[in-house]
Structures are given as structure tokens and as C-alpha cells.
Amino acid sequence: MPPRRRSAVAGRLRVAAGARVVSALGASFFQWVQGADFYIDLHREAVDLALATTATPAPTWIDVGCGPGLVARLAADRGALATGIDRDPAMIRAARRHPGAARFASGTADALAAGSADIVSAASLLYGASDPRSMIATLWAAVAPGGALLIVETTSLMTVDRARARAQEVGPRRRQALMLWARARGGTAFDPTALDFIPSELRTTSPLLHGLVEAIIAAKPRAAEPNACDPRARRDRRSGDEAGERRGVQGIGTPRVGGISFGGRQRSSEQPSTSSDRSSTPLQGDDGRVP
Numbered sequence: 395m396p397p398r399r400r401s402a403v404a405g406r407l408r409v410a411a412g413a414r415v416v417s418a419l420g421a422s423f424f425q426w427v428q429g430a431d432f433y434i435d436l437h438r439e440a441v442d443l444a445l446a447t448t449a450t451p452a453p454t455w456i457d458v459g460c461g462p463g464l465v466a467r468l469a470a471d472r473g474a475l476a477t478g479i480d481r482d483p484a485m486i487r488a489a490r491r492h493p494g495a496a497r498f499a500s501g502t503a504d505a506l507a508a509g510s511a512d513i514v515s516a517a518s519l520l521y522g523a524s525d526p527r528s529m530i531a532t533l534w535a536a537v538a539p540g541g542a543l544l545i546v547e548t549t550s551l552m553t554v555d556r557a558r559a560r561a562q563e564v565g566p567r568r569r570q571a572l573m574l575w576a577r578a579r580g581g582t583a584f585d586p587t588a589l590d591f592i593p594s595e596l597r598t599t600s601p602l603l604h605g606l607v608e609a610i611i612a613a614k615p616r617a618a619e620p621n622a623c624d625p626r627a628r629r630d631r632r633s634g635d636e637a638g639e640r641r642g643v644q645g646i647g648t649p650r651v652g653g654i655s656f657g658g659r660q661r662s663s664e665q666p667s668t669s670s671d672r673s674s675t676p677l678q679g680d681d682g683r684v685p
């Protein structure tokens with residue numbers, strides 16, 4: 395190999411190795427944060443709020459951007475059939491070290507099929523999204539009729555001063571993570587008008603951690619036809635699975651079309667879910683294995 399080509403290849407390998415190290419450090423950091431008492435408590439409360447919206451005893455649940463897996467684990471502890479997905483394989487490796495009853499797979503939000511799960515959650519995902527509205531539309535489309543979307547995000551109250559004032563009231567373990575979070579956010583929050591395409595009567599907002607964080611829940615009507623505010627799902631249904639295949643996602647009722655299978659299922663209001671119909675659908679990670 396000519397010397398210039400060899401040094402270009404070596405450069406690319408160094409960049410790839412650097413990215414892996416950064417990824418692994420990020421996963422360790424988030425694992426540390428997810429072990430903080432206040433962080434566990436507020437996410438547990440959010441999980442309970444979302445579960446209270448469904449009558450299904452063991453709803454399917456997908457947590458998108460799961461990081462090291464806290465929300466999926468909490469949901470599984472409460473009886474949900476929970477899967478966490480994250481685009482960063484280092485996060486999935488970290489999550490799989492302590493999976494509890496949850497499952498984890500590498501994957502991105504846009505690989506989710508319409509109607510993938512009864513509950514779709516996203517915690518601290520939208521703040522960093524380049525296009526929160528489009529991300530929310532994707533997540534909303536992934537919610538099955540009768541299900542709910544759960545969003546957990548900091549509010550404009552998440553400032554260093556307010557976090558300091560509350561720090562002594564939260565559980566002792568890793569409470570310094572609250573100050574780090576407040577420093578990172580500094581009172582900035584994702585713009586909730588990104589949710590405006592979902593009718594306001596379907597949405598509820600609940601304060602968590604004294605209002606520094608909030609849980610937004612959007613409940614999808616139980617309807618045989620996709621909701622009017624769900625253009626993506628409407629398009630997919632009209633053209634069968636074609637559109638889904640083009641985007642590399644699993645269409646409703648399709649066992650698996652590329653991408654990832656999450657145990658999604660076809661369900662109408664006349665077809666109540668049972669736990670047995672879920673366990674028959676495999677979960678596959680990006681490596682094609684069933685974890």
C-alpha cells in the first residue's frame with residue numbers, strides 16, 4: 395500500500411477508535427447518572443403515570459434513546475414487556491449488563507414501525523434532537539391505537555440555583571448529578587410547541603422533581619383507522635408495507651422487514667392484547683441475534 399494511503403487508513407482507524415472510547419465514556423457517565431436516587435425516583439413516577447393510562451395488564455413498551463436502560467428496566471419491573479433501543483451500541487452494551495426483565499437492541503427512532511408498542515417513551519431524547527417535531531411524529535406513529543406516548547424532559551426551571559435549592563431534598567445517592575444536569579441545561583428546555591400537532595385534549599403534563607422536569611403523556615385514541623394527526627401511519631396503511639420497506643422499517647402486522655422487530659403487533663379495538671401473542675414475536679438486535 396502506498397505510504398499516503400496507509401496513513402489515511404491509519405487516520406480513519408484512529409478516528410474510529412477515538413469514537414468508540416468517547417461512546418464508552420458517554421455510556422459510563424449515563425450509567426452513573428441513572429444510578430442517582432432522584433433520577434430513578436422521577437423516572438419511576440413517569441413510568442407509573444404512563445402505565446396508569448392503559449388498562450392492558452402487561453403492555454408492550456419501547457423506550458427510545460434508552461441509554462443504559464433505566465426506563466425500560468423500571469417499566470419491566472412494573473410488568474410491561476419492555477424493550478429499550480438506542481442508536482449508540484455502547485449504551486446497549488451497558489444496558490445489557492443489568493437488563494432486569496427488559497430487553498435491549500441497537501436501533502434508531504426512525505426504524506420504528508407504526509403501531510410498534512402500547513407505550514413509547516423518550517426520556518431526555520428530544521432536547522438534543524435536531525428536529526424535535528419530526529422525532530415526536532415518529533414516536534407518535536409508533537404508538538399503537540389505545541396506547542400512549544411518554545416524554546420526559548427538563549423544564550425552564552432546571553437552573554443551577556433551583557437545583558441547588560432542591561439538592562438536599564432528594565435522595566443522597568449521586569445527588570451531585572442533579573447539579574451537573576442543571577448546569578448542562580441552564581434553564582433551557584425543548585420547545586413543547588413541537589407537540590402541537592397532537593390535539594391538546596389528548597395530552598397531559600405532570601411536574602416531576604418539583605417542576606424541574608416534566609412528564610408529557612399523549613394518549614392515542616383507540617380507533618381502527620389511524621388518527622387524523624398521524625399522517626405517517628395513514629400513508630403506511632394506504633400503501634401496505636411498501637412505504638415501510640422503503641424506509642427500512644417493519645410494517646404493521648409484518649413479522650420483520652429489515653430493521654428491527656420489537657414484538658409489535660397488529661391490534662384493533664376489537665382485538666384485546668394477550669401476553670402470549672407478544673412472546674411469539676422475536677426481538678432482534680442489529681446483529682440479528684435474539685438477545
Ligand SMILES: C[S@@+](CC[C@H](N)C(=O)[O-])C[C@H]1O[C@@H](n2cnc3c(N)ncnc32)[C@H](O)[C@@H]1O
Binds near residue numbers: 424462464503504
Ligand atoms: C441524553 S441520553 C438519555 C438517555 C436516557 N433516556 C436517560 O434519560 O437517561 C439520549 C440518548 O438517546 C440516544 N439517541 C439519540 N438520538 C437517537 C435516535 N434517533 N434513535 C435512538 N437513540 C437515540 C443517544 O445515543 C443517547 O443514549
